[in-house]
Amino acid sequence: ELQAVTELPLQIDTTDTEAMEQALRIYNGKALINSVNGKQEVMDAVFPLVKHYGGTVVALTIDEEGIPATADGRMAIARKICAEAEKYGIQKKDIVIDALCMTISSEPTGALVTLETVRRVRQELGCNTILGVSNISFGLPQREIVNSNFFTMAMQSGLTAAIINPNSAAMMRSYYSYRALAALDEHCGDYIEQAARLAIPKAGAGGASGAGAAGSAGSGAPAAGAAGASGSADTGSQAAGPEHQLTVSVERGLKEQAASAAGELLKTMDSLTVINSCMIPALDKVGKGFEAGTVFLPQLLMSAEAAKSAFEVIKNQMESSGEAGEKKDKIVLATVKGDIHDIGKNIVKVLLENYSYDVLDLGKDVAPEAIVEETIKNHVRLVGLSALMTTTVPSMEETIKQLRKEAPWAKVMVGGAVLTQEYADMIGADAYCRDAMASVNYAQQVLV
Numbered sequence: 001e002l003q004a005v006t007e008l009p010l011q012i013d014t015t016d017t018e019a020m021e022q023a024l025r026i027y028n029g030k031a032l033i034n035s036v037n038g039k040q041e042v043m044d045a046v047f048p049l050v051k052h053y054g055g056t057v058v059a060l061t062i063d064e065e066g067i068p069a070t071a072d073g074r075m076a077i078a079r080k081i082c083a084e085a086e087k088y089g090i091q092k093k094d095i096v097i098d099a100l101c102m103t104i105s106s107e108p109t110g111a112l113v114t115l116e117t118v119r120r121v122r123q124e125l126g127c128n129t130i131l132g133v134s135n136i137s138f139g140l141p142q143r144e145i146v147n148s149n150f151f152t153m154a155m156q157s158g159l160t161a162a163i164i165n166p167n168s169a170a171m172m173r174s175y176y177s178y179r180a181l182a183a184l185d186e187h188c189g190d191y192i193e194q195a196a197r198l199a200i201p202k203a204g205a206g207g208a209s210g211a212g213a214a215g216s217a218g219s220g221a222p223a224a225g226a227a228g229a230s231g232s233a234d235t236g237s238q239a240a241g242p243e244h245q246l247t248v249s250v251e252r253g254l255k256e257q258a259a260s261a262a263g264e265l266l267k268t269m270d271s272l273t274v275i276n277s278c279m280i281p282a283l284d285k286v287g288k289g290f291e292a293g294t295v296f297l298p299q300l301l302m303s304a305e306a307a308k309s310a311f312e313v314i315k316n317q318m319e320s321s322g323e324a325g326e327k328k329d330k331i332v333l334a335t336v337k338g339d340i341h342d343i344g345k346n347i348v349k350v351l352l353e354n355y356s357y358d359v360l361d362l363g364k365d366v367a368p369e370a371i372v373e374e375t376i377k378n379h380v381r382l383v384g385l386s387a388l389m390t391t392t393v394p395s396m397e398e399t400i401k402q403l404r405k406e407a408p409w410a411k412v413m414v415g416g417a418v419l420t421q422e423y424a425d426m427i428g429a430d431a432y433c434r435d436a437m438a439s440v441n442y443a444q445q446v447l448v
Contacts, residue, residue, distance in 0.1 A: 038063030122158030253302025335364035
């Protein structure tokens with residue numbers, strides 16, 4: 001679900017190696033794996049997974065004896081981890097050493113030991129480094145002051161990755177000013193670009209300005225925007241009535257508000273009118289925005305989920321009242337044989353269901369015979385095939401060949417990161433759908 005709404009890399013964070021392997025199997029791309037440490041049993045369990053599935057691994061400077069109190073002790077563990085990783089062919093570029101932050105409120109030299117370890121890891125081992133920066137200030141007042149200054153010191157010592165709050169204005173000021181000072185920001189371009197957002201609140205502005213500054217610190221902007229959208233949908237749309245509230249809630253991806261508004265509308269309006277006058281227009285508007293590049297994938301999915309919540313309320317009402325719902329055609333969806341990725345297919349499924357199509361989702365790694373069998377069994381007129389790996393496109397081509405032979409009435413739409421219109425034409429597909437909304441549009445053309 002997370003991969004469906006963000007293109008950012010994810011960190012697989014678990015001490016359960018079975019869960020780690022399950023996650024790595026379904027992860028699209030190269031994961032950050034948290035973590036391994038100097039304990040032999042942990043290295044024996046984690047490194048084979050890193051070797052098999054690929055990834056960059058966070059390595060904690062802790063072993064059977066605990067966390068060493070000195071930089072020498074932590075460096076010894078770091079060296080042991082690197083030596084063990086080398087046996088598995090894992091390069092140093094894929095090891096990120098965590099020198100570990102001990103709070104200075106109980107360990108007076110905690111910051112100094114950590115900073116020395118970071119510096120030596122970079123200089124002596126050439127590995128990347130990471131820290132959970134805010135651990136340094138645990139138990140202290142005004143922690144952000146300590147955190148931001150320690151962050152600057154850590155970057156000066158060679159820190160290459162950090163676990164921080166990017167919504168913190170103080171942390172982002174440290175980040176951009178350090179990069180400018182360290183000649184890492186050409187012509188101070190990034191600093192200048194961020195300067196307006198990172199401005200220090202004027203005296204007398206009070207807590208509101210402080211909160212505003214923190215909320216506008218670069219990465220915080222989308223979150224602030226989402227909060228604003230939530231507020232306006234909850235108040236302004238309520239004033240305009242449940243019909244407007246439902247439309248706005250779907251457009252903005254507000255699940256609870258969408259469900260509530262649908263329930264209110266059903267008191268005075270029949271189900272099909274709610275769907276046709278509010279739900280579909282809202283989804284269409286979001287879909288057109290997505291195609292135009294003004295709405296992005298996370299927003300598209302949020303809208304789809306909000307619509308799904310409203311549809312559930314409508315569906316329950318229809319079932320309890322015996323009202324016959326509008327039935328649309330069945331559509332078979334599947335990720336082809338050999339391919340274990342299903343994010344794209346799942347997005348398409350959610351949208352198609354929101355447009356009232358009956359989706360028969362066969363899952364991933366589905367053999368051509370199973371797809372053909374389901375198509376014949378339900379006399380399905382539209383089949384959607386997904387492939388995200390170049391090695392599995394031949395399975396898609398074979399599936400299309402079998403469908404042409406056994407179910408010639410069925411149209412086939414294809415999609416996936418490795419596909420193009422040219423390739424879709426080569427393998428005999430009826431349509432290439434570059435995104436989920438294109439699948440909906442094609443279904444509306446074919447299933448009339």
